[in-house]
Amino acid sequence: MKEKLPLDQDDIKKLKKHLIPMFIFPFFVIGIFGTFAYFFFSDFGDDQVVPYAFSGFALFFFGVIGYIIWTAIADLQRGFKFRIKGKITDKRLDIRRTGGTGTGGKSKTTRHYYLYIDNEEYTVDYREYTRVNVGAYVVMDKAPKSNLTLSLEITEAELTTEDKVLKEESNQEVFQFLKTDFPEVKFNEKDYEILMAGFKRYTVRKFIFMLPFLFIVFSLIYSDMIGFFIILFPIVIVPIIQAITILRKFTIYLKNRNYAHKKGIPAIVKDKLTVTSNRSKNKSQIITSSGSFEVGSYHYDKIASGDKIIIFKPKYGKNPLSIMTMDEEEVYIA
Incomplete structure (x- = not known):
């Protein structure tokens, strides 16, 4: 109005x-x-x-x-x-x-x-x-x-007295929901795919970051410029550290794959937003009590602020695999 x-x-x-x-x-x-x-x-x-x-x-x-x-x-x-x-x-x-x-x-x-x-x-x-x-x-x-x-x-002026009572009851229900302990669920084929895709994306990002340093190192070695290589030796530390992080990530990936179960974490949708740009595709994000996630536009429209959801994460690591709405529709986070 x-x-x-x-x-x-x-x-x-x-x-x-x-x-x-x-x-x-x-x-x-x-x-x-x-x-x-x-x-x-x-x-x-x-x-x-x-x-x-x-x-x-x-x-x-x-x-x-x-x-x-x-x-x-x-x-x-x-x-x-x-x-x-x-x-x-x-x-x-x-x-x-x-x-x-x-x-x-x-x-x-x-x-x-x-x-x-x-x-x-x-x-x-x-x-x-x-x-x-x-x-x-x-x-x-x-x-x-x-x-x-x-x-x-x-303002809450638009809410009637009945709405405010319902909101208070809803807040108590939300508090109880966040204390819920959900049992672990066995991986399905889609969970394995998402787990592997996440590891691949992480590895590609690290390799892209390492590429300039590796180019300088191999160029100096190939040109027999050992003196410069010794002076610039600290640049070798960067790809070594990145390689170690990739190895650690791979170890976590194997542990999650072998464990083959995911844990459901209760969360509340606190906010949501659309990110538009002239250089990249549009993103639809939901902000929850357990982090922010990108979802497709279809599920973005269906999920509302205040909704109760379950976030599924592997046993090891922090990256989620999927979220499930209260109508038991599971949305995978690619």
């Missing part, structure tokens, strides 16, 4: 506080640009390409800052805000990576945070994003033009 309300004094203070760095920052940047221009532009002589490009970048930068300042001023002049009430139905973290292509290219990573209130998306800051979990009822005030979050409160 969205309603239009007048700004109060706290809202006005927050908008003005938001404006202060926007006014100060341009003067700081002007000083940097001016210094750069004074010391370096004279070196280009009659070549005007770099100064023009530099001026274009400066205009674009100040245009962005000017727009941000204008939106905040517009909110103050309009004098109203939007209040959104509802239930958090989902969360999304969007990761954008730019640059990084070519030799020596530098990459830049930006993160944007979104909350879905009754399935409608709203952008928020990291602080607001981490404060709430999926399933919570919230009241959020947003400035209409700058989209600044003026306040975000978690």
Whole structure:
């Protein structure tokens, strides 16, 4: 539910506080640009390409800052805000990576945070994003033009007295569930596959990390550059340590395979979120009282915050094999 309300004094203070760095920052940047221009532009002589490009970048930068300042001023002049009430139905973290292509290219990573209130998306800051979990009822005030979050409160006002009683009973039931001791279950064929896949992924990651060091070592040996090899001998320690960790992981894998049983650990789904990116596939994660796990989109939609689940782990090691929902559907973690 969205309603239009007048700004109060706290809202006005927050908008003005938001404006202060926007006014100060341009003067700081002007000083940097001016210094750069004074010391370096004279070196280009009659070549005007770099100064023009530099001026274009400066205009674009100040245009962005000017727009941000204008939106905040517009909110103050309009004098109203939007209040959104509802239930958090989902969360999304969007990761954008730019640059990084070519030799020596530098990459830049930006993160944007979104909350879905009754399935409608709203952008928020990291602080607001981490404060709430999926399933919570919230009241959020947003400035209409700058989209600044003026306040975000978690409330149970939407719950009736009967709902609150049921919630209290549910909390007691959850406490008892977390104390449940589940018996061990024998491996099936899928458990063996997931166990092997996990070991393979771990080994590949370690070998990729070792590759540059191994290349240097074998290059020095092949070129008979023993002197350099002695000087750079510490680089041999890295692949040795990685090889030891792989051997330890293989030992744990064999022990779990021979034991061939998994232990069920009770857990509660505390939160869930979707991670989107321009460089990798989307990920759907559930956050439980016993760790975070990636699941498929189908099961992500079925599992809700507050659900009771069973996490199956092998006897040795910490990596889970699967989770089971209360309708006894087992979801394997690839």
